[in-house]
Amino acid sequence: MxxxxxxxxxxxxxxxxxxxxxxxxxxxxxxxxxxxxxxxxxxxxxxxxxxxxxxxxxxxxxxxxxxxxxxxxxxxxxxxxxxxxxxxxxxxxxxxxxxxxxxxxxxxxxxxxxxRKGAPTDSPATIAPLAAGGGRTAGLNVGGTRAGGRTPISGHRSGSTQPNEAVQLLQAQVKEMSVHLEGLEKERDFYFEKLREIELLVQERLESEGAPDDPTLRRIQTILYSTEDGFEVPEGALVNEGEAFADEEEETF
Structure with missing residues (x-):
């Protein structure tokens, strides 16, 4: 290989x-x-x-x-x-x-x-787990017991730059994880919008005048509206059917 x-x-x-x-x-x-x-x-x-x-x-x-x-x-x-x-x-x-x-x-x-028409090819970053055991951070014993007492993460002893290096490493990892979290949030919103479009399309088809009842679309609608324990509908997400009908009635009057 x-x-x-x-x-x-x-x-x-x-x-x-x-x-x-x-x-x-x-x-x-x-x-x-x-x-x-x-x-x-x-x-x-x-x-x-x-x-x-x-x-x-x-x-x-x-x-x-x-x-x-x-x-x-x-x-x-x-x-x-x-x-x-x-x-x-x-x-x-x-x-x-x-x-x-x-x-x-x-x-x-x-x-x-x-x-690729000159498109940028920045080398993608990969999230590395925080060092543990024999890793670099563990070797610095940040916040751990040293000969002569404990050294806080925010400070350092005279003649030693190791804690500062550890802080910089952790800050870099936190920053990278924040970027990763932002990406996950965008990914969530991306797929939610797709599901919302599917929901509207199914609803429009089922409610169209003269259209035959489609069991497949009904099944899709059931899946879209199903919930699980611990699931919370995102704020501003799908509107309850009853609320939607209430809004329509208000507009009618």
Whole structure:
């Protein structure tokens, strides 16, 4: 099997990017462009090369999934795993991508920058867990017992910069996690809007005059309105049917 270092070197050279970790492939952008280098007709305008949020990663993989279907490439894409940017899942898929490229690339010239029309390719960040056990933060014993007493995180002893380094590391991780949280919120809103559009479409169809009762649409509507213990409808979300009818009556009078 090709090593991680060799895979990254091949990928960076082929696509003229600067990935440092296999996990960064979890955005789907690099995978898409490798496939484009083989066939030359993947819709690169729909690929977000500097994707930063999981919903953008999913959209990239959907582009590639459509190409796989059109080209009859019999390879399942485990999107739900790859977008988590885990090393092992992406390493296995990148190894498959490399083998597929070796078998199918015809040696034709390929200009990756021109194909993506100069779109930015900022190396995507991957969220790393806080260090534990023998990790860097643990080695600093921040807030732990030291010879001569405890040193608070906000201060440092004369001649020592380790606590300040630890603070900077933690601050960087908090900032990265905040960006990740913002992305999750955008992803939630993105899918909620999709469900809202589906709800309105189903409701319009069911209430249209003369339309036959469709059990499939009724089933979809039941799923949309079903709830689970602990679920709270987001503020300003779906309006209760009774409230909707009440509003209509008020407008009528």
């Amino acid at each position: 090709t090593s991680r270092a060799d895979l990254l070197a091949w990928l960076n050279d082929l696509l003229q990017i600067n990935y440092t970790k296999v996990e960064q492939c979890g955005t789907g952008a690099a995978y898409c462009q490798v496939i484009d280098s083989i066939y030359g007709d993947l819709p690169m305008s729909r690929v977000k090369m500097n994707a930063k949020h999981e919903y953008e990663y999913i959209a990239n993989f959907k582009v590639m999934q459509n190409v796989f279907k059109a080209k009859k490439i019999d390879k399942p894409i485990t999107i739900e795993k790859l977008v988590k940017c885990k090393m092992q899942d992406n390493l296995e898929f990148l190894q498959w991508i490399k083998r597929f490229w070796d078998q199918n690339y015809g040696g034709q010239g390929y200009d990756p920058v021109a194909r």
